Amino acid sequence: MNMKKRNLYLSNTPVDEAQNRYLSALKSVLKPQVEEIPVADSLHRITHHAVFAKYCSPLYNAAAMDGIAVCSDTTKGAREGAPVILHPQQDFLVVDTGDPIKPPYDAVIMAEDLTELEDGTVSIMAPAAPWQHVRPIGEDIVAGEMLLPSFHKIRPIDIGVLLSGGITHISVLKQPTVAIFPTGTEIIEPEQEPKEGDIIESNSRMFQAMVQEHSGIPTRFSPIADDYEALKTAIAKAVETFDMVIVNAGSSAGTEDYTVHILRELGEVLIHGVAIKPGKPVILAIVNNKPVIGLPGYPVSAYINFENFVIPVLQLLTGETSCAVNQVEAVLSKRLVSSLKHREYVRVKVGKVEDKLVASPLARGAGAAMSLVRADGFCVIPQNCEGIEAGEPVQVALYRDLQEIDHTVVAIGSHDLILDVISDLMPTLFPQNFLSSTHLGSMGGLMALKRGEAHIAPTHLLDEETGVYNIAYLKKLFHRPMALIKGVNRVQGILVQKGNPLHIQGIPDLTRVQYINRQRGAGTRVLLDYLLKQEKISPGQIQGYQREAATHMAVAAAIQGGSADAGMGILSAANALGLDFIPVGNEEYDFALPVEYLELEQVQHFLSVLKSDAFRKKVQALGGYGLEQTGTILYVDEV
Numbered sequence: 001m002n003m004k005k006r007n008l009y010l011s012n013t014p015v016d017e018a019q020n021r022y023l024s025a026l027k028s029v030l031k032p033q034v035e036e037i038p039v040a041d042s043l044h045r046i047t048h049h050a051v052f053a054k055y056c057s058p059l060y061n062a063a064a065m066d067g068i069a070v071c072s073d074t075t076k077g078a079r080e081g082a083p084v085i086l087h088p089q090q091d092f093l094v095v096d097t098g099d100p101i102k103p104p105y106d107a108v109i110m111a112e113d114l115t116e117l118e119d120g121t122v123s124i125m126a127p128a129a130p131w132q133h134v135r136p137i138g139e140d141i142v143a144g145e146m147l148l149p150s151f152h153k154i155r156p157i158d159i160g161v162l163l164s165g166g167i168t169h170i171s172v173l174k175q176p177t178v179a180i181f182p183t184g185t186e187i188i189e190p191e192q193e194p195k196e197g198d199i200i201e202s203n204s205r206m207f208q209a210m211v212q213e214h215s216g217i218p219t220r221f222s223p224i225a226d227d228y229e230a231l232k233t234a235i236a237k238a239v240e241t242f243d244m245v246i247v248n249a250g251s252s253a254g255t256e257d258y259t260v261h262i263l264r265e266l267g268e269v270l271i272h273g274v275a276i277k278p279g280k281p282v283i284l285a286i287v288n289n290k291p292v293i294g295l296p297g298y299p300v301s302a303y304i305n306f307e308n309f310v311i312p313v314l315q316l317l318t319g320e321t322s323c324a325v326n327q328v329e330a331v332l333s334k335r336l337v338s339s340l341k342h343r344e345y346v347r348v349k350v351g352k353v354e355d356k357l358v359a360s361p362l363a364r365g366a367g368a369a370m371s372l373v374r375a376d377g378f379c380v381i382p383q384n385c386e387g388i389e390a391g392e393p394v395q396v397a398l399y400r401d402l403q404e405i406d407h408t409v410v411a412i413g414s415h416d417l418i419l420d421v422i423s424d425l426m427p428t429l430f431p432q433n434f435l436s437s438t439h440l441g442s443m444g445g446l447m448a449l450k451r452g453e454a455h456i457a458p459t460h461l462l463d464e465e466t467g468v469y470n471i472a473y474l475k476k477l478f479h480r481p482m483a484l485i486k487g488v489n490r491v492q493g494i495l496v497q498k499g500n501p502l503h504i505q506g507i508p509d510l511t512r513v514q515y516i517n518r519q520r521g522a523g524t525r526v527l528l529d530y531l532l533k534q535e536k537i538s539p540g541q542i543q544g545y546q547r548e549a550a551t552h553m554a555v556a557a558a559i560q561g562g563s564a565d566a567g568m569g570i571l572s573a574a575n576a577l578g579l580d581f582i583p584v585g586n587e588e589y590d591f592a593l594p595v596e597y598l599e600l601e602q603v604q605h606f607l608s609v610l611k612s613d614a615f616r617k618k619v620q621a622l623g624g625y626g627l628e629q630t631g632t633i634l635y636v637d638e639v
Contacts, residue, residue, distance in 0.1 A: 054166030138557025351410030413445020571624025
């Protein structure tokens, strides 16, 4: 009597080792497939490369409330007991939310703050501040800014933002096609009436759902009996047309478990048998440069091994990473003030610094859709609460994986377009590593760093006495060993409209135009104040000095839209929106951090990105940067 040959395990390979060996082998033969699809059809797809806005949103300065558009100067002095009377067409225009606000009007008064008189005039009892209740051009999206990074899973809010930014088609990674073969002479379909010895096949339907859940396209075939040639023919045909093949059952040591022999004949078996219970008989193979995985027949074993081995391969093919939603406690990095009337949901970025989670609030406006894209979760300010102080613990509903947060560099400080470049390259060059940046200005970033709420603080603060950037501030503020990662030398100057119609040549000309400033604590504002002092010009001589923007791109958008004539900023922002630029000097944009943070893995990856050819190429394309010292580390105590 002839005995059928039984299978022997090549090894009892540890799970982590099996995963690493298999994925390493696949990375050398698999290449991502890309396709362009309509944005409207892109839900849950993965971006192939970074996507940048074509248009601003809003496209024009727009009323944020129903009411009247006014010139703020005409409302000065209004108060209870001495109201100001405004005349239609002469002093105001009636506007609805979303209507354009055009010169000479620069503010909106809400309808509920007006008293309408019988002759058509209106009475107001409080002055309007310049630009109150006006959504400036580019408040939410600025043309040229990154909307989505590479390898980002597209959500419903992302689709809205992409379309608002003028993007109608997008390059995404193709969804892998997966062939699923249930095997075994004893198995039957669920619709069939079972007899003794029959087993109703269900694993393949579970695999179908799990493949779909992880962005694959499954094709489930009818069960194949334990027939060597039939199974061999099916697998050989499948690897010609599908991106991945799953064979269920037939992977163990039974006399009719043919899968491993077939895969050795057709390709290479890297692993047969792993140190896991239940689920030891797993086959990890490559046939025709395609992954082929044999899973055990027992449902629990099949499920456990799908999680351990199939999902990582699907993630490799799709570029997708897992995303979990849970409730965590985090420390608030910035004071939040709220109304007693509402429960407020504040969008936050979340990072882990040392042993604590830090929540950094994002834009809170109802029209700030990009804050949903950038957010890692929400913290809720309850009704009847006036707010939460910086440093206090808050509960965050988190929809980003904590493992990703553990590998995220938290940057709080000055804004620059190179942060978008780094943010895009981090997960590309170092999978599962990310940069989270919040723009509070150089001084705001250093204070967050001092409170232990960030890993690094992008900064460009000029010391007036020495003319040296950043070092003096670090020595003054910190009483611990500090380091400075040199970033870029960049050109600062005055952004003006294309063609420079007002013939602005330098700082003195700012006294005769409408200016837009950066926020207090921003390095660009510190530089402006220094230059004004040199020219013996007081801030009060600059019309618009009190009007603040949080980023260089927001300044550029205001100038492009015509609501400002000039603003200090960087050359790359001018280039991005097609503005003219009057240089006023070079400066050093660096990254401050405690010395011990240099040892963190994610910070080392951040440093590697700065030194990479990919970073250099992208930054040079922006224009206005010098990279001679990029990535050099200075130890502040030694300077």
